[in-house]
Amino acid sequence: MSRLLPKLTSLVYLDAPLIDLRQFKLLNPAVVPNLQTIDVRLLLHGQSGRETVELGALSELAYFRCRLETSSRHAQRLHTLILDLPNLTTFSMGVQESEDTLDAFCTVRMPSLTHLQLCGRHPKTEEFLRLNGETLKVLEIFNTPSSALWTWCPHLEHLRVYDDPASVFKSLPGGQGHSFLSKLYPNLPVLNSNIEKAMLLATDGFEFVDFSQFPNFRGVHIRGLRGRTRSGRDIKKNPTCDSFGMCMKKWGIVVYDGSGTPWRERAQIRRGR
Known part of the structure; x- marks a missing residue:
């Protein structure tokens, strides 16, 4: 075992009581040189009354996925983690509120973070984005907290939003712009395959957005249409889809x-078959 630990690069630890994460600190002397990936699912039962869990430095860690086991939250409060993640580039807490582990990570500095997945409903979301948004390029979030997102994340290029994606654009102060955003990924809600209702919810408010404030914004990738439309004509005949496209x-x-196929090109491909 002593020979294998220095070669360990990934650690998947499922259904782990949060307090047991202290064991990472015991592994550090052997593991830290090469550990690049951690994927953990945490349980809340068995917690002690202590408020913090110190993990030390994980200096080579590049990918960290940490979410709650969805049936374990109840009313318990997560411990706050104290750790050093100087080279972490990807961090995922899940987009479901029941999986959210932001309580534990809200004060952790991640100076190299470029990819982030989180729920966005947590009251400490803004605090976390202020702390770690400067280097972000890709953000997947269920609820966007406010248009201050563009101030917190000045280099954001790709944004995936599950709920009311237009809201993040609506209240951008006049004269303020964001020159890095290039792609938006709104996710259609599941409404018994009713394209019209799903598109209305996903695209409401976009007609009022001044996209001149986003000079490099070039693409909207609608997630969830595939499988709901049998042909390019379905899109073309749908009033909301057509209006949004125009x-x-x-x-x-x-x-x-x-x-990843443009709507018009998709229609041409279908006609060519």
Whole structure:
């Protein structure tokens, strides 16, 4: 075992009581040189009354996925973690509120973070984004907290939003812009395959957005359309889809389906079969 530990690069630890994460600190002398990936699912039962868990430095860690086991939250409060993650580039807490581990990580500095997945409903979301948003390039979030997102995440390029994606654009102060955003990934809600209702919810408010404030914004990738539409004609015949496509076109923004195919090109491909 002593020979293998220095070669360990990934650690998957499922259904672990949060307090047991202190064991990582015991592994550090042997593991730290090469450990690059951690994927843990935490349980809340068995916690002591202590408020913090110190893990030390995980200096080579690049990917960290940490979420709660969905049936274990109840009313318990997560311990706050104290650790050093100087080279972490990807961090995932899950987009479901029941999995959210932000209580534990809200004060952890991640100076190299480029990819982040989180729920966004947690009251400490803004605090975390202020602390770690400067280097972010890709953000997947269920609820966007406010248009201050563009101030907290000035280099954000790709944004995936599950709920009311237009809201993050609506209240951007006049004259303020964001020159890095290039792609938006709104996710259609599941409404018994009713494309019209799903599209209305996903695209509501976009007609009022001044996209000149986002000069490099070039693509909207609608997730969830694939499998709901049998042909390009389904999109073309749908009033909301057609209206949204035309609204984006006037800004030079292309709308894509879940496969990454532009809507108009998709229709041409279907007709060519």
